Amino acid sequence: MKHLILPLFLFCFLISCKREKGEIQDDYTLEATENIKSFPLDSDVKYNAFHLCTFEENGKRYLSFHNNRTTQLLFYDFDREEFLSKVTLEQEGPNGVGMLSGYYIKDFNHIYVSSFVYQGIIRVDTTGAIVQKIPYGKTDTGYKVIPSYMISSHPYILPIFIGDKMYITQQNNERFCPAEKTPISVAIDTVQKKYSSLPLTFSILTEKQKKSNDTGFSRDYDGKNFIYSFYVDEDILVTSIDHAEVKRIKAKSRYIDSPDEEQPLNVQKGPQLNLELARYGDLKYDPYREVYYRFAYPKTELDDKINWMGKSVYGRKKFSVIILDKDFQIIGETLFPEAIYNPYASFVSKEGLYISRDYQINYDQSEDFMTFELFKLVENK
Numbered sequence: 001m002k003h004l005i006l007p008l009f010l011f012c013f014l015i016s017c018k019r020e021k022g023e024i025q026d027d028y029t030l031e032a033t034e035n036i037k038s039f040p041l042d043s044d045v046k047y048n049a050f051h052l053c054t055f056e057e058n059g060k061r062y063l064s065f066h067n068n069r070t071t072q073l074l075f076y077d078f079d080r081e082e083f084l085s086k087v088t089l090e091q092e093g094p095n096g097v098g099m100l101s102g103y104y105i106k107d108f109n110h111i112y113v114s115s116f117v118y119q120g121i122i123r124v125d126t127t128g129a130i131v132q133k134i135p136y137g138k139t140d141t142g143y144k145v146i147p148s149y150m151i152s153s154h155p156y157i158l159p160i161f162i163g164d165k166m167y168i169t170q171q172n173n174e175r176f177c178p179a180e181k182t183p184i185s186v187a188i189d190t191v192q193k194k195y196s197s198l199p200l201t202f203s204i205l206t207e208k209q210k211k212s213n214d215t216g217f218s219r220d221y222d223g224k225n226f227i228y229s230f231y232v233d234e235d236i237l238v239t240s241i242d243h244a245e246v247k248r249i250k251a252k253s254r255y256i257d258s259p260d261e262e263q264p265l266n267v268q269k270g271p272q273l274n275l276e277l278a279r280y281g282d283l284k285y286d287p288y289r290e291v292y293y294r295f296a297y298p299k300t301e302l303d304d305k306i307n308w309m310g311k312s313v314y315g316r317k318k319f320s321v322i323i324l325d326k327d328f329q330i331i332g333e334t335l336f337p338e339a340i341y342n343p344y345a346s347f348v349s350k351e352g353l354y355i356s357r358d359y360q361i362n363y364d365q366s367e368d369f370m371t372f373e374l375f376k377l378v379e380n381k
Contacts (some may be wrong), residue, residue, distance in 0.1 A: 001233070003104055006211070007157075010280075013344075019315060021090075022151075022321040023330055024252075024254055024322075024330045024332070024333050024381055025329075025330060025332070026331075026332050026333070026379065027331045027332055027379060027380055028323050028331045028332035028377055028379055028380060029323075029332050029334050029377075029378055030293075030321055030323070030332075030334040030352075030353060030375040030376070030377060030378075031375060031376050031377075031378040032101040032228065032373060032374070032375055033263075033352070033374045033375065033376055034373070035351075035373065035374040036357070036371055036372070036373050037078075037081055037354065037371065037372045037373075037374070038081055038177065038370070038371045039063060039076050039081055039370050039371075040082075040083055040084070040368065040369055041367065041368055041369060041370060042079075044067075044069065044070075044209040045067050045069070046072065047368045048342060051065050051066030051068065051100075051102065052064075052065045052345055052347070053065070053103070053104060053105045054078065054347045055105050055106065055107060057107045057108060058078075060077070060078075061077075061078035061079055061262065061349070062075055062076065062077065062078055062084075062105075063075075063076045063078045064076070064105055066100055066102075066103055067086075070088070071088065071089040071090070071091055071099070071100055072087065072088050072089070073089070073105075073111070074086050074088070075085040077173065078349075085125055085126075087124070087127070087128055088128055089113065089124060089136050093266070093376050094130075094185075095124075095129050095130050096131065097117075097118065097122050097124070097130070098116055098117030098118060099115065099116045100113055100114070100115060101114045101115055101116050101147065102189070102327055103115045104158055104256075105375065106161060107127055109125070110123065110262050111123065111124050111125065111126070111256050112124075112159065112352050113366075114147065114265055115161060115189075115378045116135070116163075118135075119135060119136045119147065119296070120134050120136045121133075121134040121166070121188075122132055122136035122220065123157045123161075124339075130354050132190075133165070133275045134188060134190055134193070136192075136195075137193070137195050138195065138232060139183070139186055139195040139196055140195070140196055140197065141181075141192075141197045142179065143181065143182070143183060143197045144176075144177075145168075145170070145188075145195055146170060146171060146173075146176070146355050147188055147307055151365055157169045157218065157219055158220075159318060160219075160221045160226070162221075162241065163191070164189055164191045164192075165189055165282075165330065166185060166186045166187070166188045166192050167185050167186070167187050167188075167198075167226075168185065168188065168189050169184065169188060169217075169219055170182060170183055170184060171215075171216075172202040172205075172210075172215040178208065179201060179202035179203050179205070180201055180202070180203040181201065181338075182201055183197040183198050183199070183200065183201055184198070184200050184201060184202060184204070184217070184228065184243075185198045185200070185219070185226070185243065186198060186218075186326075198241075198242065198243035199243050199244060199358040200237070200239060200246055202215060204246075205230065205233070206260075208260055209230070209232045209233060211262055212260045212261065212262050212263060213230045213262060213263045213265055214231050214232055214263055214277075214279065215228070215230070215231075215232070215318065217229060217230040217231060218229050218281060218282045218283045220283050220284055220285045220292075220325065221285070222285045222287070222292075223287070224238075224241075225238050225239060225240065225241075226238070226239045226241070226243070227239075227279070227283055227285065227292065228283075229251075229282070229283035229294055230279055230280065231259065231279040231280050232259050232260040232279065233260070233280065234250065234251065234252040234253070234259060234281075235248045235249060235250055235251060235252075236248075236249050236250075236251045236283065236294065236328070238328065240288065243331050249328045250330075251294055251324060251328070251330065252324055253280070253294075253296035253298070253320055253322055253333060254333055255282070255296060255298040255320055255333075255335060256278045256296055256298055256299070257278070258278065259278050259279050259280055261277050261278065261299075263277055271308040271309045271310070271311065271312060272302055272304075272308040275300075275302060275308060275316055275317065276299065276300055276301060276302055276311060277299060277301040278298055279297045280294065280295070280297070281294075281295035281296065281297055281316075281344075282294075282343070282344070282346065283295070283320070284297045284321075284346065284348055286348045286353065286377075287348075287365055288348070288349075288350050290325070290326040291323055291324060291325055291326070291331070291377065292323070292324040292325075292328070292347075293321050293322070293323060293353060294321065294322040294324065295319055295320075295322075295323055295343050296319060296320045296321070296333075297316045297318065297323055297343075298318050298319070298320065300316075300317050300318040302317065302329070310342075312344075312346065314344075314354070314358070314359055315341070315342030315343050315345070316343055316344075317338050317339050317359070318336075318338050319335075319338070319341075319343045320333050320334060320335040320336065321333065321334050321343075321353075323377070327372070332380070334375075336354070336355075340357060340358055340359055341354075341355045341357055341359055341373070342355070342356035342357070342358050342359045343355060344356070345358070345370075345372070346372075347372075351374055351376070352375055352376040352377060353374070353375045353376075353377070354372040354373065354374055354375070355372060355375060356368055356370065356371065356372050357371045357372065357373050357374060358371060
């Protein structure tokens, strides 16, 4: 009998220690380095965290963003932290693009902008001249593609290029199209000007999630899969390129009980609630370390005496970052100090994850620079 008890005890112990999918294991953390990147701003520049791009060309790294007061795109040498040049886009005339709603830079020969006045994507060169227009059309299922607004929406939703196809996201608006017929992403053949609805639709959301009045999401691509992080869903969705295969994977924050609390459609209170309610946010793939970073925003309280209209660009007061390995297993979660960083502005580099330090709700940061701090992925010992 004694001989039976010991193996049974060991078996139960091993089963209890088996890691469940979605269970947080603090094997890794994001560690502050005090390595700061500071990029100078002119007095006429309005820094907008929603309009930010980093890219590499011919071995040099660049950071770029849209001057929100104009139609200018500014370029910086990333490593030297020096301003390089501006591209000024015309609003009217043969090369007029109107007011920008977002942009994306693949390289200096492929600068794409979206506009509030043109139903499509416009490619321009470094002189601001229009090279190509890609109008939105109807997909093979009859769905009318709507403006994506690219990275001007929050969080950053970059277009993904695979060959000649550009994959852009859509928005759920049941006044124009039922959720079950609205694709989350569409594929645009930039050469043939053909449009395809991908089979994953907004019907993936539950009724409670839809009633939260917040059906936004983040998306990234790891070279094989598209990964979606909905604000009101503790799970992430991993799809094949054609979106025919969809996997739902647990990626819950230990700091969020429920992310789908309803946000009342209140004009006065809405902006504040948008920064207070528990939600998930941006998801970024780190190809250098083969991990994924999922931002999470625990519920918090803000000062009712402050008018929060227009302040969402400065980020959430409280946030954490969930770390998932290449198999989408949670390997850590880091809670950040409050009211220092702006989690809406971040990017991955070969050194690690950079997060903006310009949480300007306190109004004590300099407006002469935009600053980012490097966080390194460190294994806990």
